[in-house]
Amino acid sequence: xxxxxxMGLLIAxxxxxxxxxxxxxxxxxxxxxxxxxxANHQSHLDWVLIWAALPLELRAQTRPIAAKDYWTSSPFKxxxxxxxxxxxxxxxxxxxxxxxxxxxxxxxxNGDSLVIFPEGTRSNKGEPxxxxxxxxxxxxxxxxxxxxxxxxxxxxxxxxxxxxxxxxILCTVxxxxxxxxxxxxxxxxxxxxxxxxxxxxxxNAP
Amino acid sequence: MNFDLASLQNIGADxxxxxxxxxxxxxxxxxxxxxxxxxxxxxxxELFVREKQLRRDVRAVWIGALAFWVSWMSGPFGAxxxxxxxxxxxxxxxxxxxxxxxxxxxxxxxxFFVVLPLQYAIVGLERFxxxxxxxxxxxxxxxxxxxxxxxxxxxxxxxxxxxQWGIMVCVYGLSHAPALILLDLPRFGGRGxxxxxxxxxxxxxxxxxxxxxxxxxxxxxxxxxxxxSFSWRAWGxxxxxxxxxxxxxxWITPVxxxxxxxxxxxxxxxxxxxxxxxxxxxxxxxxxxxxxxSSVTGAVGLLDRVAPLCFAAPVFFxxxxxxxxxx
Numbered sequence: 262x263x264x265x266x267x268m269g270l271l272i273a274x275x276x277x278x279x280x281x282x283x284x285x286x287x288x289x290x291x292x293x294x295x296x297x298x299x300a301n302h303q304s305h306l307d308w309v310l311i312w313a314a315l316p317l318e319l320r321a322q323t324r325p326i327a328a329k330d331y332w333t334s335s336p337f338k339x340x341x342x343x344x345x346x347x348x349x350x351x352x353x354x355x356x357x358x359x360x361x362x363x364x365x366x367x368x369x370x371n372g373d374s375l376v377i378f379p380e381g382t383r384s385n386k387g388e389p390x391x392x393x394x395x396x397x398x399x400x401x402x403x404x405x406x407x408x409x410x411x412x413x414x415x416x417x418x419x420x421x422x423x424x425x426x427x428x429x430i431l432c433t434v435x436x437x438x439x440x441x442x443x444x445x446x447x448x449x450x451x452x453x454x455x456x457x458x459x460x461x462x463x464x465n466a467p
Numbered sequence: 468m469n470f471d472l473a474s475l476q477n478i479g480a481d482x483x484x485x486x487x488x489x490x491x492x493x494x495x496x497x498x499x500x501x502x503x504x505x506x507x508x509x510x511x512x513e514l515f516v517r518e519k520q521l522r523r524d525v526r527a528v529w530i531g532a533l534a535f536w537v538s539w540m541s542g543p544f545g546a547x548x549x550x551x552x553x554x555x556x557x558x559x560x561x562x563x564x565x566x567x568x569x570x571x572x573x574x575x576x577x578x579f580f581v582v583l584p585l586q587y588a589i590v591g592l593e594r595f596x597x598x599x600x601x602x603x604x605x606x607x608x609x610x611x612x613x614x615x616x617x618x619x620x621x622x623x624x625x626x627x628x629x630x631q632w633g634i635m636v637c638v639y640g641l642s643h644a645p646a647l648i649l650l651d652l653p654r655f656g657g658r659g660x661x662x663x664x665x666x667x668x669x670x671x672x673x674x675x676x677x678x679x680x681x682x683x684x685x686x687x688x689x690x691x692x693x694x695x696s697f698s699w700r701a702w703g704x705x706x707x708x709x710x711x712x713x714x715x716x717x718w719i720t721p722v723x724x725x726x727x728x729x730x731x732x733x734x735x736x737x738x739x740x741x742x743x744x745x746x747x748x749x750x751x752x753x754x755x756x757x758x759x760x761s762s763v764t765g766a767v768g769l770l771d772r773v774a775p776l777c778f779a780a781p782v783f784f785x786x787x788x789x790x791x792x793x794x
Contacts, residue, residue, distance in 0.1 A: 428572060
């Protein structure tokens with residue numbers, strides 16, 4: 262076992278100890294198909310939670326998106342995201358000559374699965390904010406990739422904004438049925454439908 | 468071999484332990500075989516669910532028995548650590564259901580990462596005077612202070628009461644179980660694990676007997692809104708059965724059969740009442756089964772299993788230490 266694999270197991274173990282990280286596969290079984298998981302975003306721990314909720318054999322093929330400037334700023338952060346999580350790096354600053362989605366498209370062409378948080382930023386108002394258009398563009402260019410909505414529950418209680426030590430509280434990740442871009446569907450309609458699919462996976466929605 | 472039970476009290480501790488584990492694992496093997504055979508012979512759909520439930524229960528008992536054996540093999544340290552982990556998981560489940568607020572964060576960190584390890588460290592160091600007062604007195608005072616410093620006045624008393632109650636049940640109550648192992652009783656050195664085994668067996672016996680009795684008796688439930696199967700008569704049946712099991716197992720305790728029976732009745736009765744309290748708590752939190760896979764929390768259902776022990780252990784501990792000293 263390499264150091265990176267050991268680190269991955271350790272992180273998954275800690276995530277399970279603190280949060281349980283239970284995956285509820287309501288709409289689809291956990292399968293080694295090419296997928297884009299998209300979920301609500303409330304905490305820094307969201308990615309780790311989804312990753313720990315996946316079966317071990319799916320983890321290596323499922324990649325997060327990491328901001329290049331932050332996650333390559335120190336050797337440890339770089340090692341963690343590159344070797345352990347196999348992250349896809351994106352530039353936060355938009356340059357004219359490059360499509361910001363290009364690294365994601367590369368990863369999908371490569372056959373990898375992705376986890377994205379289409380809100381673009383963390384929200385703690387309960388309801389997710391409006392989705393950014395990246396998901397639409399990915400769905401448009403890769404119609405054969407399954408789009409899986411997921412709701413991450415309770416994680417904002419584990420580590421509220423501004424705190425550094427997590428409190429052990431059970432969290433769940435509920436995965437919904439795959440959805441697709443219907444031919445000729447408007448961008449706004451699709452993003453609203455995707456957002457509704459994520460909210461529908463919320464357990465005991467009020 | 469002499470089958471006089473009283474003489475079993477006098478054989479060496481090691482042989483007693485070996486005998487105990489042979490009986491325990493023998494019974495479990497028989498149970499597994501019966502469940503296995505039943506699942507082969509019956510194949511109608513409705514029974515299948517219940518069979519599955521039964522098989523899961525048997526597996527849970529196996530895991531419990533193996534954990535007990537491992538913790539016994541690894542000595543007092545292992546047992547303390549094992550129950551510390553149980554406490555952690557139970558408290559995690561309790562706090563998940565308690566709907567804490569943002570301002571409780573520091574209090575919860577205190578509960579999980581300071582109070583819990585300290586309580587078990589005190590058990591491990593066998594400081595039984597401090598062990599008895601640490602949580603009821605000092606933690607009781609410290610939690611609201613930390614909470615007040617967080618600056619959120621909303622539902623202040625309610626939030627603190629929830630956290631304190633959770634610590635009392637999941638940490639304080641359960642920590643009495645490994646304390647039994649470490650309790651140094653005259654002429655009973657090295658056999659504390661028997662007391663823990665005795666406690667686990669009699670509280671399980673009371674639970675099972677109450678469940679069966681409530682099905683047989685079909686009495687009007689005493690507290691319909693909380694538990695549709697609880698009635699005082701069924702509870703009494705549980706207590707009586709626990710007493711009988713306790714009397715039959717007196718040879719692994721330092722006391723005579725009558726005292727063993729009354730200690731067992733006390734522990735069994737407390738355990739089943741503790742179960743009732745947990746039912747009320749579940750109803751309040753809006754959860755039917757804590758082990759339900761599709762529940763809000765995805766809780767693993769450990770709290771459900773340890774709740775009777777949490778309530779029975781402190782009372783049993785005191786009965787061993789004070790109410791019924793060895794003759």
